[in-house]
Amino acid sequence: MALIVEKYGGTSVGDVERINAVADKVAGARAEGHEMVVVVSAMSGETNRLTELAAEVNPEVPARELDVLLATGEQVTIALLTMALHRRGCDARSYTGGQVHIRTDAVHGRARILDIEDARVRHDLCQGRVVVVAGFQGVDEAQNITTLGRGGSDTTAVAMAAALKADECRIYTDVDGVYTADPRIVPEARRLDSITVEEMLEMASLGTKVLQIRSVEFAGKYRVPLRVLSSFGSGPGTLITFEEPLMEQPMISGIAYNRDEAKLTIRGIPDEPGIAYRILGPISDAHINVDMIVQNVGADGTTDLTFTVHRNDYPQSLSILKQTAEVLSARDVVGADDIAKVSIVGVGMRSHAGIATTMFRSLAEEGINIQMISTSEIKISVVVDDKYMELGVRTLHKAFGLENGTKHGDTPPSAG
Amino acid sequence: MALIVEKYGGTSVGDVERINAVADKVAGARAEGHEMVVVVSAMSGETNRLTELAAEVNPEVPARELDVLLATGEQVTIALLTMALHRRGCDARSYTGGQVHIRTDAVHGRARILDIEDARVRHDLCQGRVVVVAGFQGVDEAQNITTLGRGGSDTTAVAMAAALKADECRIYTDVDGVYTADPRIVPEARRLDSITVEEMLEMASLGTKVLQIRSVEFAGKYRVPLRVLSSFGSGPGTLITFEEPLMEQPMISGIAYNRDEAKLTIRGIPDEPGIAYRILGPISDAHINVDMIVQNVGADGTTDLTFTVHRNDYPQSLSILKQTAEVLSARDVVGADDIAKVSIVGVGMRSHAGIATTMFRSLAEEGINIQMISTSEIKISVVVDDKYMELGVRTLHKAFGLENGTKHGDTPPSAG
Numbered sequence: 001m002a003l004i005v006e007k008y009g010g011t012s013v014g015d016v017e018r019i020n021a022v023a024d025k026v027a028g029a030r031a032e033g034h035e036m037v038v039v040v041s042a043m044s045g046e047t048n049r050l051t052e053l054a055a056e057v058n059p060e061v062p063a064r065e066l067d068v069l070l071a072t073g074e075q076v077t078i079a080l081l082t083m084a085l086h087r088r089g090c091d092a093r094s095y096t097g098g099q100v101h102i103r104t105d106a107v108h109g110r111a112r113i114l115d116i117e118d119a120r121v122r123h124d125l126c127q128g129r130v131v132v133v134a135g136f137q138g139v140d141e142a143q144n145i146t147t148l149g150r151g152g153s154d155t156t157a158v159a160m161a162a163a164l165k166a167d168e169c170r171i172y173t174d175v176d177g178v179y180t181a182d183p184r185i186v187p188e189a190r191r192l193d194s195i196t197v198e199e200m201l202e203m204a205s206l207g208t209k210v211l212q213i214r215s216v217e218f219a220g221k222y223r224v225p226l227r228v229l230s231s232f233g234s235g236p237g238t239l240i241t242f243e244e245p246l247m248e249q250p251m252i253s254g255i256a257y258n259r260d261e262a263k264l265t266i267r268g269i270p271d272e273p274g275i276a277y278r279i280l281g282p283i284s285d286a287h288i289n290v291d292m293i294v295q296n297v298g299a300d301g302t303t304d305l306t307f308t309v310h311r312n313d314y315p316q317s318l319s320i321l322k323q324t325a326e327v328l329s330a331r332d333v334v335g336a337d338d339i340a341k342v343s344i345v346g347v348g349m350r351s352h353a354g355i356a357t358t359m360f361r362s363l364a365e366e367g368i369n370i371q372m373i374s375t376s377e378i379k380i381s382v383v384v385d386d387k388y389m390e391l392g393v394r395t396l397h398k399a400f401g402l403e404n405g406t407k408h409g410d411t412p413p414s415a416g
Numbered sequence: 417m418a419l420i421v422e423k424y425g426g427t428s429v430g431d432v433e434r435i436n437a438v439a440d441k442v443a444g445a446r447a448e449g450h451e452m453v454v455v456v457s458a459m460s461g462e463t464n465r466l467t468e469l470a471a472e473v474n475p476e477v478p479a480r481e482l483d484v485l486l487a488t489g490e491q492v493t494i495a496l497l498t499m500a501l502h503r504r505g506c507d508a509r510s511y512t513g514g515q516v517h518i519r520t521d522a523v524h525g526r527a528r529i530l531d532i533e534d535a536r537v538r539h540d541l542c543q544g545r546v547v548v549v550a551g552f553q554g555v556d557e558a559q560n561i562t563t564l565g566r567g568g569s570d571t572t573a574v575a576m577a578a579a580l581k582a583d584e585c586r587i588y589t590d591v592d593g594v595y596t597a598d599p600r601i602v603p604e605a606r607r608l609d610s611i612t613v614e615e616m617l618e619m620a621s622l623g624t625k626v627l628q629i630r631s632v633e634f635a636g637k638y639r640v641p642l643r644v645l646s647s648f649g650s651g652p653g654t655l656i657t658f659e660e661p662l663m664e665q666p667m668i669s670g671i672a673y674n675r676d677e678a679k680l681t682i683r684g685i686p687d688e689p690g691i692a693y694r695i696l697g698p699i700s701d702a703h704i705n706v707d708m709i710v711q712n713v714g715a716d717g718t719t720d721l722t723f724t725v726h727r728n729d730y731p732q733s734l735s736i737l738k739q740t741a742e743v744l745s746a747r748d749v750v751g752a753d754d755i756a757k758v759s760i761v762g763v764g765m766r767s768h769a770g771i772a773t774t775m776f777r778s779l780a781e782e783g784i785n786i787q788m789i790s791t792s793e794i795k796i797s798v799v800v801d802d803k804y805m806e807l808g809v810r811t812l813h814k815a816f817g818l819e820n821g822t823k824h825g826d827t828p829p830s831a832g
Contacts, residue, residue: 060503144515
């Protein structure tokens with residue numbers, strides 16, 4: 001008898017057959033005695049259809065009206081799923097974001113949830129009803145319809161779970177959980193039973209696209225137990241916990257990668273205070289996000305600075321950096337967009353030495369040259385040649401024994 | 417500088433091109449200085465698409481959820497039209513029924529409007545904005561989404577006009593006004609510049625399908641000047657007035673017809689008080705609407721009673737009437753479903769004698785036998801053989817000089 005919030009994305013409710021499958025799942029959980037709140041997205045393809053219709057009418061789509069238009073997508077799904085539940089003899093009610101008072105700020109297209117009024121939902125749950133809520137949408141203070149932007153339905157689900165103090169928030173996707181690495185690259189990759197919020201944040205930002213980072217942050221902030229699982233299978237998925245790491249916590253949870261970056265280096269610049277700001281200031285003024293930054297001190301009183309940006313921003317960044325180089329009388333500017341970032345992530349590395357050494361040694365043994373290194377408390381990232389990305393991920397997955405999940409924090413592998 | 421409420425139906429907003437045409441019209445009126453409120457329906461075909469989707473999910477569609485689903489249809493249109501207005505440099509805001517507090521009772525699928533809060537709309541109008549409102553929908557007291565049923569968008573427009581005390585409510589349709597008769601039957605039929613609400617009610621219920629009767633009643637009740645006009649042409653349409661008829665009011669405004677009825681007669685029943693109730697009671701108990709009722713007194717202390725029902729209800733009515741006949745020891749029951757009703761409508765007939773005589777004589781001259789007659793203050797209806805329907809309409813149109821519109825109340829045609 002738990003209170004469970006479930007979220008089904010666009011693919012999971014993509015047609016009538018799939019909506020029926022979701023209704024079976026939800027009605028089943030209700031029949032087991034659980035109190036159920038279900039958050040759904042627009043049927044896959046619907047948001048694109050509406051966006052194209054809008055662009056046809058007005059290429060400079062007014063943001064307020066686009067939200068009014070897009071919000072119909074989830075409204076269709078909540079009605080259909082609720083009808084499907086009724087057909088299964090399962091009492092249910094659908095609600096738009098506005099109807100359950102998902103109050104947001106007024107930033108159309110990427111609004112942030114401020115508050116949820118839970119009275120109505122609680123009343124329905126008390127009556128034994130399943131509550132079906134439109135994801136991705138809310139209303140601002142003046143009751144204007146807003147949408148939450150990418151991954152918004154995940155955020156709605158987590159926010160509902162937080163407001164209702166749900167026992168668990170289940171995000172159903174087309175993968176059956178979070179893996180130790182991308183299974184397309186590492187066939188031995190293993191589904192993790194659990195992962196901490198912090199690890200998940202590092203994994204997500206590094207390109208393991210399972211959950212939108214915003215909903216994970218939200219879950220961490222409100223301590224909502226979050227589970228990622230497949231809407232097509234029946235496995236337990238991966239639980240994202242906010243607990244402190246235990247002794248049996250594996251040292252490394254997974255290997256992530258990102259091949260969407262490019263690196264730029266400015267060489268032979270004066271090694272003096274404020275130099276990093278003078279180089280990176282013009283980049284951020286152009287609204288370009290910088291990811292990794294590494295500065296080396298040279299022998300001759302000059303230094304080099306290397307940073308990475310999104311690959312799409314590479315040409316513009318290069319041109320900005322060349323202008324900066326002239327101003328600073330730098331020796332030269334070099335760059336490359338055929339790079340990849342490979343990272344190991346795990347809260348266990350906080351308390352264990354030798355992790356970095358194991359990483360660097362195993363890459364070296366495979367002849368993979370490391371171009372950049374950057375570290376955080378629970379992550380070590382290296383930049384390597386693009387072509388070594390898959391080999392690098394597989395090598396590290398093996399080096400940290402992730403395929404069998406037995407190497408835990410208390411039995412570190414080959415401390416260096 | 418008038419405050420005008422306009423309503424565009426599904427055909428008028430059926431695709432992007434047509435939405436652009438409506439935006440041109442509305443932006444034009446706004447540019448002339450008028451305050452504009454626009455009520456729109458779902459794009460044609462959309463309501464059917466959604467209804468079919470619902471039936472696929474649950475053949476016994478729960479009414480509350482069907483309303484949630486169908487309400488998305490108009491929401492799409494308001495967003496697209498508002499975007500199109502923005503593109504024309506015309507500031508505009510869209511609102512769902514719930515957002516402008518179109519409060520209804522809780523009867524899903526055919527809710528009645530109880531109240532409209534006009535503050536928000538007035539505020540936007542003051543700011544110079546066009547207000548675009550979703551027709552057909554509202555919310556009940558608990559904020560559940562409701563729909564108004566057939567012709568609901570017309571009702572929304574009239575209700576908005578009443579709440580705002582608009583100078584005129586314009587209903588754009590695919591016809592350019594109300595005609596003296598169906599132009600498919602009478603090529604000489606003429607568009608009326610104006611018609612009274614009462615006449616319109618008689619015309620509408622008799623099968624001239626221009627406006628839903630409910631919105632006309634509403635307009636009459638709140639004295640909203642209502643104009644029917646074409647969304648594709650530029651004519652002035654027909655104004656539906658609530659003024660008292662003037663002297664120059666034409667005696668007859670139009671000829672209406674209805675071929676959806678069947679007649680039933682029970683003969684040789686005792687001519688005693690309560691007999692009509694004992695015959696028609698079982699019919700209405702079966703939820704069958706009776707239209708015309710005629711009772712003749714016979715010579716032998718018995719009487720005959722004839723009434724008409726919708727043709728679809730004919731078999732059931734006949735079987736009920738036969739049971740009643742047995743109970744009452746009636747002589748026999750006869751009926752026919754190959755009949756048509758032809759009516760002349762006009763407030764002018766109140767003050768003029770001889771109208772009925774002109775009607776009966778002109779029909780007789782064409783050899784058309786009258787099977788039933790029924791009269792009201794502003795209408796005379798006759799039932800004739802189905803095959804004479806077109807001839808009857810043309811004959812009456814000519815007899816009352818409707819083709820040239822010159823025969824007014826003060827110059828009655830051939831008073832009989």
